[in-house]
Amino acid sequence: MITCFGETMLRLSPPGAYRIAQAQSFDIVFGGAESNVGAALANFGEDVRWVSKMPENEIADACLRWMRSFGMDVSKVVRGGSRMGVFYLEKGASLRPSKVIYDRKGSAISEAQPGDFDWDAILEGTDAFFFTGITPAIGETLPGIVEDALTVCRAKKIPVFCDINYRPTLWTPDIAGAAMRKLIRGLCTLVANEEHADLLLGVKSDKTGDDKLYDIARKLCETYEIGRVVLTLRQSHSSDDNTVSAVMYDSVTGEFVKSKEYRVHIVDRVGGGDALSAGLIYCTRLGRSLQDTIEFASAANALKHSVHGDVLMASAEEVQRLASSSDGTVRMIR
Amino acid sequence: MITCFGETMLRLSPPGAYRIAQAQSFDIVFGGAESNVGAALANFGEDVRWVSKMPENEIADACLRWMRSFGMDVSKVVRGGSRMGVFYLEKGASLRPSKVIYDRKGSAISEAQPGDFDWDAILEGTDAFFFTGITPAIGETLPGIVEDALTVCRAKKIPVFCDINYRPTLWTPDIAGAAMRKLIRGLCTLVANEEHADLLLGVKSDKTGDDKLYDIARKLCETYEIGRVVLTLRQSHSSDDNTVSAVMYDSVTGEFVKSKEYRVHIVDRVGGGDALSAGLIYCTRLGRSLQDTIEFASAANALKHSVHGDVLMASAEEVQRLASSSDGTVRMIR
Amino acid sequence: MITCFGETMLRLSPPGAYRIAQAQSFDIVFGGAESNVGAALANFGEDVRWVSKMPENEIADACLRWMRSFGMDVSKVVRGGSRMGVFYLEKGASLRPSKVIYDRKGSAISEAQPGDFDWDAILEGTDAFFFTGITPAIGETLPGIVEDALTVCRAKKIPVFCDINYRPTLWTPDIAGAAMRKLIRGLCTLVANEEHADLLLGVKSDKTGDDKLYDIARKLCETYEIGRVVLTLRQSHSSDDNTVSAVMYDSVTGEFVKSKEYRVHIVDRVGGGDALSAGLIYCTRLGRSLQDTIEFASAANALKHSVHGDVLMASAEEVQRLASSSDGTVRMIR
Amino acid sequence: MITCFGETMLRLSPPGAYRIAQAQSFDIVFGGAESNVGAALANFGEDVRWVSKMPENEIADACLRWMRSFGMDVSKVVRGGSRMGVFYLEKGASLRPSKVIYDRKGSAISEAQPGDFDWDAILEGTDAFFFTGITPAIGETLPGIVEDALTVCRAKKIPVFCDINYRPTLWTPDIAGAAMRKLIRGLCTLVANEEHADLLLGVKSDKTGDDKLYDIARKLCETYEIGRVVLTLRQSHSSDDNTVSAVMYDSVTGEFVKSKEYRVHIVDRVGGGDALSAGLIYCTRLGRSLQDTIEFASAANALKHSVHGDVLMASAEEVQRLASSSDGTVRMIR
Amino acid sequence: MITCFGETMLRLSPPGAYRIAQAQSFDIVFGGAESNVGAALANFGEDVRWVSKMPENEIADACLRWMRSFGMDVSKVVRGGSRMGVFYLEKGASLRPSKVIYDRKGSAISEAQPGDFDWDAILEGTDAFFFTGITPAIGETLPGIVEDALTVCRAKKIPVFCDINYRPTLWTPDIAGAAMRKLIRGLCTLVANEEHADLLLGVKSDKTGDDKLYDIARKLCETYEIGRVVLTLRQSHSSDDNTVSAVMYDSVTGEFVKSKEYRVHIVDRVGGGDALSAGLIYCTRLGRSLQDTIEFASAANALKHSVHGDVLMASAEEVQRLASSSDGTVRMIR
């Protein structure tokens, strides 16, 4: 059982390439970094539990219905509070950037209290725990609640995975850095990027190219006693076309690997990093090699860009097929 | 110029008769009692100003675009605050009732401050002012802000129209009653119904039928020094079929009139009362007879039920055609 | 082969119950009285030829594609002229009437010339000819062109069916009356209603009820040497609900029959009369009894109201099932 | 745990009131009598297991995702066989009947083998079993497989509920009768109607009105040693309007009760009887009175007609609110 | 008259880039290699007859309506059998491949009997016959039925065109090879690719580049006494971008030509090869040069990728404009 903890919001987006000002309807999905990771893992065939706090209304009911459709266990979701967070996604196109407008203030989970979560019960049977840097950012009580969860993880020797996922609209680098430095200590695997390593965690390097990435990953492991670090890379050629890849470092073996680069034509940009985290957890639990792990995780990231919504809708076989393809060409399957 | 003051929200509703749990998209319009009245009046050809407070984001921009499309002046809308209110409307069908879920807490207007509105400037050139009982209910500062507006109206001798529009999810009858009794004193015209007259304003009657309605209307006028009172009537046969009508009393002439009853098959139930208020204001300003006024207002109410969205999309001619029809039959126009 | 001659337009209508001012898209079909009759007859299994004049562009191509989908022969459609006519249909609901806005001026067929149509060739193999009063109304040359067609029909002894279909936006009662009185002389069957019989054809009756209808039908037959006359009846309870029926008189036998009355809940109001004409022609050609004929024709009319678009999408069996049902109840077929 | 066993198909239906010949897209849901009952029960808050056989493809995967969204356990669904059944639903309107076209031949479940289902394991923890007369009808091996399940139910003393649900396109009255007479012996509760009681089970009555229904229900209980019998009643005024109700007889107490009659305006006609069965099982398990049971079950049936798809999307509270309403009027909830 | 013989299925595809698991509706078209070729030829202005066997239900009726819309003659389509085949198309995007799931087992045409088709009557007036390797693959009787058709073609000296179109899900290379080697003997023109020439027809070459293609085409002509052979080439850069071209060899003149290469951005990938075959037949019948023929056919293939559905919706002029363009640039036409 993999347990994911965080906020999930109703996502409202104009159809196709419409701007918000032009929309007469919004397409809806539910999205949140931790449930995105959980749903992708469930699609890979894993047992997943998603934990959060949600209000008692039909919107939250619809969200739980959505979570269950992946096969995720939602029996530990706490009900209460006043509202679900909402975010508006206006998909970009060509030279027009995508925009996200958050309306998450006052959401049930952001006002959760430590007593809401009985982590001993919640983590019963769990053998991997996942959260992102968004969870402690959404409310004042949240860093403490995450800390509670991590304390139980330590006691139960549950490996913890975390994506640093810094959101400047939620907190400042100073506050975020102070909180995250505490929470990431002793992680099994941390996902970050060069910018956030510097900004929040105070780790940078004067080198260039792969040496620089190696340097940053190694220092992060050393400084925060982390088992493995993944650094993600993205180039945005336009709103329609990006190139993504990742590197990974293992502090035990000292191994450093790079994934293939994928040029992706974008159907939906949101959730790429979450798909990567899901791939990472999936391969880690299977004990696959570092190279295989980063290839699978990067392929999951790349593939996510071709799928509508926040969640990677793909089987582990589909991800592996892309990860294993020598030339990336894609032929119709029939 | 007619000035309307209140909150407008983004309305999200599943298409057709879908339940929220079944929706993959939400149809969107913008709705709020006061802007619904303003938009209907603008559709009738009146000059209308809508006043509110809205955040600085693309959702609010889209709302202003919507307001301008009717020809309403939005130059006095204050920008600021953190979010726009949202409401979810699940349209009922047959024996399944419609449901509204509000998510308006923390909206910009609900946290407005008295200093946000310069009523002297806002009401410059205004010759009718409209608000509903929702406006003072949405935030602690709002009763005072409405009172400020009414003070300027009194000074400028601007006639004021108000729909009592009691919403039990926003405040209790006690608090609402205390606030509204103060605000409705001296109104030009008040719109209410039997239930709210009793619950909030302490006015009821032991009589039956029309006598009862006459009694209540008369007492409301006397107790609160109101010029005219309209009482609305609605029977809900099913979520698809209602019967609507209204009565009206003039405290100066003592005249009491009833409108025709309209059996309506419902396209969209929301905003019927707002259409009635718009019709009322429209005819009052034209100096039409009490009977003509209540017929026009009731026809506007009835016609609204055939139109998607919160706003009565109809010309004054279309409303009058229905109000004047002897038998209510409807033939294709070509 | 049944040949139908007239104009067909692109029909643009807002989805569902939306008003034109609210639409972001228009549903499209093609519609015209004569092609509606032809398409319904083709759906019944008849060989049908549709004749008109259409411009050389993709809109007209799409229209011909549509005509062919029913199996109609369009090989005699003349290409040329500058545009296709368009009409906007705003479907009514409840107490809001449906509206049609025509934009047909300057259409190819309205500017057709007598030389465009070689009626000897067009009517080769034809054993029934259908037109409506709209065709001579759409352009100055059209009465003459219809007259040309009727001359050939007379020579070839092709029975002619006509629906008077008076449209006050196209011509005045005086001009229409003068033209139609000439064109309907010697018809096999005329479809009209009480109002148009008086207004255009100068036939009315002082009697009441069925006697009145009998009187009018008989006089029409006598005055204009017509074989049979059908008078249609419609009550509009609301935009959603109508009651339809028809009577029929045979001048040879003197027989006068009435159809059942159908209370219809309306999906699409347009084309009901055209479905009736199609039913009439279908049964006449099969030599069915007068009673069976008017029942089938009225059932076709009633059934049309349950189908989207201008055309009755139903087989002859489906129409007959309704015509034969004793109680009009409708059970799911599975 | 309530276990339901049967076939579920992909349902394809033209949007709105479109005929199949007019559709450019089909709305999709998944539907089957037993999963409809299971999903409604899950919506009421029950633990439900759905058992069937489904092929290994993306359509079946989507169906399982759908089942899980209600919270149903699908871990005992057998994968294998060549295809999923499909049915096309053309919704009727007004005087045009709804049509269902089945394409279920060769479906995985219809070709299932007795060895596919380990009933001891499947029924572990089950305390109610539901099937309909469709399940034994869909394939030659199915009566035996159902018999196997019932044998285990008897051994485990699991009460069994069955809806006779006779489908003439699947088998003849003779074959169906022979099979069903065997399978219904000893049922906890049987749902049937007057017509099928006679046609399949050889039970009828010469009486009239309620006496007749009482007579039939009593005889069914006696002849087949059944605990309780429900007889459903439906009048089809048109494709848009039906009246539904039901009666129920308890063989132990001899009590006979009738539900209220509901006039329903139809959004989606399919699955009404399945909602009734779900209501029946729900109240039976709660030990509610016979009158309360039939009222709840009939309200569930009535409410289903207002919901798109095969499944009653409603909470037990919503059903009870309708069952308890004295006058059936419906007011907006806000 | 060009006669095409084969199966056409209902194609169900999620809108846009949705995965099957995400769809709430399926877009529908009808598609089959032979009807795709026929429809494209009809769009070019040719007389086309499509021959198949289809069940007596509304889905098949809708398919025939579709066929007639192109102007194709369907009078020789045999009605009977139990079902129409269905296929699900999930369009790929970027690095996610498109997927086709067939559900065609038990279709009417796959269970057709030799006596169903009177080839002498069907081929009356035909001057070109087209089939693909799918037709003999779909059922045991089909190779014999195709052979019957070819026998009549030989007797009537009707030139035959065939696309080898090998589908590994329908038959093995061994069985397919044995069948096809017999059926392609004496063809006017065969369309194949390098892979299938080797796998089914035992023809390959040790050369490289164009020499290899020349070699294969020449050997195919010699071995199977075929007039002309076209070999198609496709590179799949991603699900969105392919490069297509073709070569053609004439066994009489020994001429070997290559088409331009087209880089296509894909709207709909299905039916490209069918558009090529249509272009081939069209130019062959016009007696155009080998170079002109392969350019037109390749342009038809390329253009198909920009059109939704299985069928090339384009006039011969539109195809020729692309074939003739020197630089492939595309400017708006207005």
Place this chain on the structure above:
Amino acid sequence: MITCFGETMLRLSPPGAYRIAQAQSFDIVFGGAESNVGAALANFGEDVRWVSKMPENEIADACLRWMRSFGMDVSKVVRGGSRMGVFYLEKGASLRPSKVIYDRKGSAISEAQPGDFDWDAILEGTDAFFFTGITPAIGETLPGIVEDALTVCRAKKIPVFCDINYRPTLWTPDIAGAAMRKLIRGLCTLVANEEHADLLLGVKSDKTGDDKLYDIARKLCETYEIGRVVLTLRQSHSSDDNTVSAVMYDSVTGEFVKSKEYRVHIVDRVGGGDALSAGLIYCTRLGRSLQDTIEFASAANALKHSVHGDVLMASAEEVQRLASSSDGTVRMIR
């Protein structure tokens, strides 16, 4: 106040990449070069008045509603005449070009009379006037009406901007040239391209590259006493991908500048040039440098291609962000 004068039409386009022959609905917007420019300027925050003549019907009402939504003043639009022009836009894809079919003959504005427009009143408060070469082309009276407007502009010293916008379907180069040469004399700024400078205005150059463009712009200024000339450049790689840029010459300073080149992936091709004109007018009025002006205008043009409809839906800040970006990369904003 910026005043724009010209025709706006209802634009009907098949959804997505559908061809007209495949559409069951048309997406609708309103578009016309001058209102496109006005709406973009209003989106930038400018006060804009749009002037035209429109019929008294619901389609024109909807158009005015649309205009008002941008905040444009429509109080000077003349009502009358018989119809609104319509154009059909079939969006191209890949190697299939976009197509526009105009149906604007007989539109209200094309039949306007000089007396319809009181230019003194209309241009009261105006400090910039914009028209395109389409306006004088649409009707015989239009060149005179434009001349009337320009006379008042000259008197009031209102700077005039014009886009030559030659449309060969509306007039011949000879007639267009004669008219435009007169109208462009003394312009503040003219937008043209190389081809139209030669064809209509008799200005070309033997040089190559930038020298050629410089030469043409300079000669245009000199010949027609124009202040500044912009020449636009476009390469059409496919219907999905274009490269756009522009050059600008100032006759007072002799300065000649070039904008960046933008490779755009196209959402909607229409209105790019209009966005450029809006950008031009916007920067000119702000007195920005020639380089800044052409960069902003070109960025507006480029950005328009990413927005659905004819109008650039973007703020001045969004345009400037693109104009200022060093590398054109685009990152999600959140």
